[in-house]
Amino acid sequence: MSKLKPNANHKAKDLNLEDIAREAGVSRATVSRVINNEAYVSEETRQRVQEVIEKLGYTPNIRGRILATGRTNIIGVVIPQSLATVFDDQFYFPTLLNGVAQAANQRNYAMLLWIQESSTDEERFYERILKNHLMDGVLLASTQQDNPFIPRLLDMGIPLAMVEHPHQWADRVNFVTVDNQAAACVATKHLYQQGRRKIGHITGALNNIDGIKRLEGYKQALAELGIPYRDEFVFEGNFESRSGYKGMRALLEAHVDAVFCANDQMAVGALKALDELGVRVPGDIAIVGFDDLPTSERNKLTTIHQPIHTKGAQVTHLLLDQIEGVSDGARHALLETHLVIRETCGASITRRA
Amino acid sequence: MSKLKPNANHKAKDLNLEDIAREAGVSRATVSRVINNEAYVSEETRQRVQEVIEKLGYTPNIRGRILATGRTNIIGVVIPQSLATVFDDQFYFPTLLNGVAQAANQRNYAMLLWIQESSTDEERFYERILKNHLMDGVLLASTQQDNPFIPRLLDMGIPLAMVEHPHQWADRVNFVTVDNQAAACVATKHLYQQGRRKIGHITGALNNIDGIKRLEGYKQALAELGIPYRDEFVFEGNFESRSGYKGMRALLEAHVDAVFCANDQMAVGALKALDELGVRVPGDIAIVGFDDLPTSERNKLTTIHQPIHTKGAQVTHLLLDQIEGVSDGARHALLETHLVIRETCGASITRRA
DNA sequence: TTTCAAAATGGTAACGTTTTCATCATAATC
DNA sequence: GATTATGATGAAAACGTTACCATTTTGAAA
Structure with missing residues (x-):
């Protein structure tokens, strides 16, 4: 590209190691040692250098350090x-x-x-x-x-x-x-403990490891509870609110009595669908989400909290x-x-x- | 190059300008010129250097450049x-x-x-x-x-x-x-145009320039509409949802018929209060927010959109x-x-x- | 041909650190 | 007193660019 004009800001040239060294009557190397708190500096020298540093208000130039050390922090x-x-x-x-x-x-x-x-x-x-x-x-x-x-x-x-x-x-x-899978399993089992037996699941995006693991957790729970897995109880969502909405409408056709949603956003979508259709929550359908978004407290959503x-x-x-x-x-x-x-x-x- | 042990952090020493210069039979300075697309390099040389750079897969070391130029990008x-x-x-x-x-x-x-x-x-x-x-x-x-x-x-x-x-x-x-003030003025006037005459305002945090300007816009609108400013129609909030909730309950006491909230979050709080009290929106009270959060579309909130x-x-x-x-x-x-x-x-x- | 400006290039000095190596003192050990 | 360690220090070499200045080449005008 074109070359840039030098910045017009006139910057007062910064102090460097040399300045400190000169003022303290030592070498650059010694000042460097003091700054980096290395050994092999006498207490007396260390003190003197430290004082000069403070007096002049010196701070090491990070760019020089980066080049020398190869680390940028x-x-x-x-x-x-x-x-x-x-x-x-x-x-x-x-x-x-x-x-x-x-x-x-x-x-x-x-x-x-x-x-x-x-x-x-x-x-x-x-x-x-x-x-x-x-x-x-x-x-x-x-x-x-x-x-x-x-x-x-x-x-x-x-x-x-x-x-x-x-x-x-x-x-x-x-x-x-x-542990997405374990958490999803807990969520699903919780619905079972509340007496639900027709538990559906709205999955997350399934090209996503979280989505996959949560689905597996759901399946694991069913298996451990001795409930057969039913395809029509599972709707493939994509983590977005809208897919929760659509998923809920689909699962209602399958007559579920509870749904575990793979995240809270979809749960919100699901709740909206239920609200529109006049289905009572949790009376008719129980919902559990995943994530514990800040809004979920307001929505009174049961969910999995992750830190x-x-x-x-x-x-x-x-x-x-x-x-x-x-x-x-x-x-x-x-x-x-x-x-x-x-x-x-x-x-x-x-x-x- | 050869990296047999994955965890042996042995980095093959990178190429530098010198290497390219040697290989291309020119000086460091010339290579630098080619890289930075500067003038004063013959087309022939430029070509040759370019080829060497590509052949060896050289990229300039940003750390050296930073030190030399004083700019980090x-x-x-x-x-x-x-x-x-x-x-x-x-x-x-x-x-x-x-x-x-x-x-x-x-x-x-x-x-x-x-x-x-x-x-x-x-x-x-x-x-x-x-x-x-x-x-x-x-x-x-x-x-x-x-x-x-x-x-x-x-x-x-x-x-x-x-x-x-x-x-x-x-x-x-x-x-x-x-232009917070102008926008707030528009919002307030819009409520007036809807036939509202007792327009309240829940302010943002007033140590905040946005909060201040939006309040000023509200006042400006009233002044221009010839409506007297009434202290009891203004509640000092802090941009948080909860203060919108509290503010709304307070303004109801003052019998407003519309409220301009300084942001959408407070508007959501206000809506929640109205919902709980069974006040109809917009039947009894009209609400306008500010920000146009993504959730505001779902909440059907009239608001000011800012880019x-x-x-x-x-x-x-x-x-x-x-x-x-x-x-x-x-x-x-x-x-x-x-x-x-x-x-x-x-x-x-x-x-x- | 001479002259001269501009183009092309190279050498080298920054840039400001950290690191390595060599050199002294100094104190400890034999 | 000779011999080691070892603690303290400085000189100088990296680190990899860009920037400046000097030099050479080129091409055109005089």
């Missing part, structure tokens, strides 16, 4: 989901980012957020950022089945962590996730551990969920499961 | 709001960030997201990131009245842009905002223009809003204002 957070997805669940990402931010701040890292808005962004990301080692590691927030980044990142030896189960790469990347903020913080710690050489990059954690009982399932007390 | 996005706020409005920030990302990607910048989770983060941000010139500019997403960052950033000569009106600094920083995504993109362009020396850093834009008419205000058609 920046982690990349990649959100490859389509715009629509980011829009759709307005709770998940901000919360996750807050968790990541907390852990990153705490350990003195900054986060480079990479929201992929167009398909060209993807290649650009790879070329521009990764190959140049601008980030010490990458946090991948993707639930796509086959994310092309994973093998590329692994090949390049860049530390990687995910907030979902990484499919076939599970033994090579860090990840934190919740998203914690998830963000924890996955960040895993990543940083690998970056800092504490771990070798294949650790993972399974976070606990719990059932939050509200009015839509017909139970009357709140307890944890 | 990173902008900082600072969100100083408390955690609660980020949580509360789950639409605004993600949408804004998407807009920022779009513009930044387009112009080859990356965004460093800085969510301030604790008060110590603030000072750390200043010390660690700014003083070291890790970011070429800063996008401040704050509506706080007195953000202590602004003068500091200005002092340091760091390009700055805001998504709200920057109060007393308006003539020194870039900003993009919507948040565009706002994010535009403010980013302003910032980058200053960074690249195209502007001097005191530009601003006022984005247009429009009234979206749905069922809660008693009008029957949708039009734009």
